[in-house]
Amino acid sequence: MAKPQHCVVIGAGVAGLGAAVRLAEAGVRVTLLERRGQFGGRTHSIDVPQVDDVADNGVHVISGAFTELFDYLEMTGSRDLLTQPDKYARRVMPDGVVDKRTPGKLFVWFPGIGMVERLKMWRAYLRMTRDAIWRKESLDDISTEQWLDRVGLPRITRDTWVDFLIIGALNEKPELASARAFRDLLAIMVTRGRDAQKNGSLLYSSTDFTSLFVTGAEKVLANHGCEIRSKATVRKIVIRDGAVAGVTLTGGEFIDADAVVCAVPPWNVGGLLDDVPERDRLYDVARELVPAPLVSTYLWLDKPLDMPVAIDALVGGEGVIEQVFDRQRMVGYDGSERGLYSYSTMVSAAYDLDSLHTNQEILEVTMDFLRKYYPAARDAELVHGQVVRMKKATYSQRPGSAGIRPAQRTSVRGLALAGDWTQTDFPSTIGGAAQSAERAVGVLLG
């Protein structure tokens, strides 16, 4: 396909921003349209005027294997805003007791278990590696729990760190998550091991998400004379004679274009693809990829928790894990100067927490939890607390979901799909969103 003259990118999350920047750098005129008043999609910042701070919609952990995300951050001049945790992650038990069997050591050695269990663990790892390399079976019809039962991974290994990995990486419980989604994740971590080593195995943002993901992209797009519009909701992608003709906005405005990247989540595609021949299949897929929630809190306390590292993994709470993030260490919040110390917590696959509790209850549960695990929190007061419920944080990666993700290429000339739900090497993550952008642009630029 010849290079498009004018491409409309729908949606300004990581996928849409990534596609817009790549197209602009390739010399294509781009119009980026976002329905919200703010850019960033599921990675956006939140002003907290009560404590004169800027929080985000939930801390994100970034894998060093997210090569396309690192490319995007390089292009937008934001790569240096990522930091590697000093240690990832402590596994903290009640009363602040630290479990020495931390994930880094577990995969290789796993201190503290008997020889029989250790042999079983190694045999199971070998079976998992075999499944990941040969991919003889789809594994999309069983849960990760069933897969781990089948390969015989001992319960102690799961309780200590494998369940943590599944829930954290897939935002789904082991009994609900597709074995294929987890297997594919393990496979890409191995095949991209070198990238991960180069970039740092796990990283996080040292600033707010607007500064990390949006500000640099806005500059690049402005330098290329591209148009960026917020509060611009696309109603339909208009197709004539099998090719993109433009988009119609909800107010009736028509923008003509010879290419479109549709970078909206599955729950927002309804209506947009009505002119696309394969719309029924795409709408069916979008309906099947049901959302999974994540609940985060941002806390401002009058005393520090005395965390010696940036990130702690705790066992308990509603799910299998809770993560606690020290914002003094992560984003340089000047706690001691302000006399106010800031932390964030996260519960993945938080179905019950989200549906059964008010924000006030969530703050109380979280504070009780911190008091149980951190002796320093016992007499700490919550000065301000913010609950962020992301009911549609990711799509739920249940059995059947991995095999139905749509390709970026469509049957329509000039139309590509992007977003974390399209076919990538990753589960529903920013790494997947960034890779989908690269692939969508590849489709349009031939």
Ligand SMILES: Cc1cc2nc3c(=O)[nH]c(=O)nc-3n(C[C@H](O)[C@H](O)[C@H](O)COP(=O)(O)OP(=O)(O)OC[C@H]3O[C@@H](n4cnc5c(N)ncnc54)[C@H](O)[C@@H]3O)c2cc1C
């Ligand atoms: C709390 C939380 C924690 C997470 N943790 C991690 C993590 O640790 N690591 C990780 O890799 N991933 C994590 N994720 C997942 C990650 O954030 C998402 O996978 C990724 O941001 C999705 O990006 P996207 O561009 O595909 O979609 P989105 O970010 O959803 O962007 C789509 C955009 O399209 C816009 N839009 C929709 N419809 C229209 C329309 N008709 N017209 C115009 N615009 C429209 C939306 O408003 C939105 O801005 C987390 C997500 C959440 C919510």
